[in-house]
Amino acid sequence: MKFSFRYIQDKIFTGFATGAAGLLVVVLLLVLTPMVYRGTKAVVFQGTIEYRKMQLDVFGRGDIEVIATEKAKAQQVRDKLYAMIEGFKKGLDVDVLSGRAKNIYRNYGKEIRDKELASEEFRRRRELSRKIRNELMTAFSLSDKEQIKAHLDNVLGYKDNTDFEGTSAKDFFALAEEFSEIVENIDLKRRKEYANSLGEIEGAVLKLLGPLPGDAVPALVQDRYGCTRMDMAKVQIDRVLYSQRWVSQANNDSLVKVKISRVQQFAGTEMARLFDFVENNADAMLMPKSTFYWQYFIDDSTAGHYFGGVGHEIIGTLLLTIVAMLFAFPLGVISAAYLVECASDGPVTRIVRMCINSLAGVPSVVFGLFGLAFFVLYLLPLMGALSKGCVLTASLTLGVLTLPVMIRASEEAIRAVPKTYKEASLGLGATGLRTFVKVTLPAAMPGILTGVILSISRVAGETAPVLFTGAVALGPLPKSLFDPARTLSYGSYDIAVGDRLAMQVPHNQYGMVVTLVLLIIVLNTAAIFLRAKIFKKLKGL
């Protein structure tokens, strides 16, 4: 009894511990999978004709003639869509209709004035046409079908009046007939609802297809093109097809998003055709093509990372990393050499070691404060440069931050060199320095390189230290070490929470952070393999 309890206890614990280790793997996958999945969409996606237009305008890529023919072909289909919307709008808008009626009245007035009629006759005709105009305008403003019909019939009653023979007043009757047809088809009581819905549809179409060919070019780049990607286009098509309302649920207070099909809303009108048209001709209007946008990694981006890639961020990150390593590498290796080869176990060495550990424990944001106070506000003015964050200050801050990583890795690598190497060299009469430079260091080099790779991955990923020492969210490429730079890490932060425009392009949000994460994972994997190889080699000796 007692034994079986202990046995079960042991097994449960084993299972629990295995589960905990499994949990780590699950957590890693949970963190990485959604990011990588969505980030890949920044590079591989269905690009529309708008995307190709944008690439041509902004980055000068693509064949002008091919794009022009594609554009013309898509425009043919798009024109049909615009015509449908325009047609429906014409019948719906009271102001437009009234305006037309007023126009006809004005033209007719001019016509009869030119005829030089007797003043009484002129006044009579004028009076009559005004009456017709007013009847029409009343009809337009009403919403009850029967009442409208009555007014329109009044108007049409004058149709055979000989006064109007051969004059522009005929247009009154054409207008009246047109409107009576609209009245037959559209329930005018819902005019306001239609107008609202139509406004939404027009907005979505503008986003989907971009500005109309005749319109002025918008000032912002992101407004100049329709949906450049099919996944974004699907969202806009959905907006065209469905209206979204927040509806409160029956039993509790929370609101639920409900999609209402517009087809039913516009049932019986000419607009009902539009929805089928949009759904069936989306491909013809947008011409999607599978796109592999590898230039994502070299392109600059437009404001808010709306279009383009992360090229400048990658360059900035590399620049910061290289300068930081130029600083940290020699200091780290020499410090490690001293600690391994020369240092006795005295109090001085202990203080040095304690400082290295303290340095490793300093919060990264405090490194940022230090970089601001020392490098930016103290050292730069001392050097006669402008006191503002720049590549140099950010790199130096990162260099100090990564110094402990560098020292520890180098120390481990130098320690791992077999003693026999050193003894052989010393036995041949080489001095200690010579032995270190010619024998120990080359043997430890692969291990030190592992440390370099790990330091690089630390430097490239740190955000807090560069916040106030030289990273910017927007700006040109740095021309010298005294210019600020964009970095992947700060860009990832900015694109996730700082930038409103970037919220609309989730693929670019994820693309940036995935670029950073992949860079770091590749570096780390390389370090892991390198270390395994060295371990094997040293074990074999």
Added chain:
Amino acid sequence: MNKPQIDTAKEPTASQRTLVLTPLQDLSGFLAHHIGRATLFAVACSSVVAVLLIFLFVIKEALPFLQTHSIGDLFSSSAWYPEADEPKFGILALLTGSVYVTVAAIMIAVPIGITVAVFLSDITSMRVRNYIKPVIEILAAIPSVAYGFFAVLVLAPWMQNSWSFSTGTNALNAAIVLSIMALPTIISVAEDAISAVGRDLREASYGLGATRFETIFKVVLPAANSGIVAAVILGVMRAIGETMVVWMASGNANQIPSPWWDLSQSVRTMTATIAGEMGETPKDTNHYHSLFFVGVTLLVMTFMLNLVSEYFLASAKKKTGK
């Protein structure tokens, strides 16, 4: 120095070369040795210089603030309104926020971390270990801004929708992500400590008929206790100094959660305050100096924690060093 004339066809023999160094050679060798050592020492002191400079400059920028405010007031008030007409600089809520998310994160990370450490050292085979180790290393390597990104764009909406919290960016969100970040540190330090306990103690326990569970809990973990304490402290340091995740995920509301156990409230930490406000603060204002003061507080806290962890690591080394 006279070079002996050597016939190039013949190898120089021992009698032809002088084995004794001239005094000049001796001196230069001596000097090279000592100058080299001194240079190495000077470079090795760069870390010491860096630590001193960090303390010096962060404190220097914080000092003007202490001339106008007393430390007691700062730590007793939770009103942080640095830009108000009548600015208030109470950092109690910020301090509480930092400690709050850290403690919550450690409560999650320590049981899991130590269990995994035990799993790696005592339970699993070398083969599985070789798969788990890189996973831990990658978890440690993922940049904090990527974790923050995960917290804001994946975890927060999920929490808001499926747990019906009023906001997805809250103390719990920050604590969960911080615990993921603290795990690698805790696991690797704890595993070192547990592995260092040695075979003999374990074999003695197994020999007496104890199960693995009993061996681990009654022999191995007690023997490794100081190393495990050090692991926990290093985990705390990792969590309390973390900036980007708490800034992005904790909601940044300057309040002390009430009731105290309600993790679904937003809090604000010291690190997030520095990161969030420093960029927009003009130089040499009270607000600017106050942020440096928060930095000093943070620095002193982590420095103390570091000393404590060093003490525990040293005593762990002494215990297993034999």
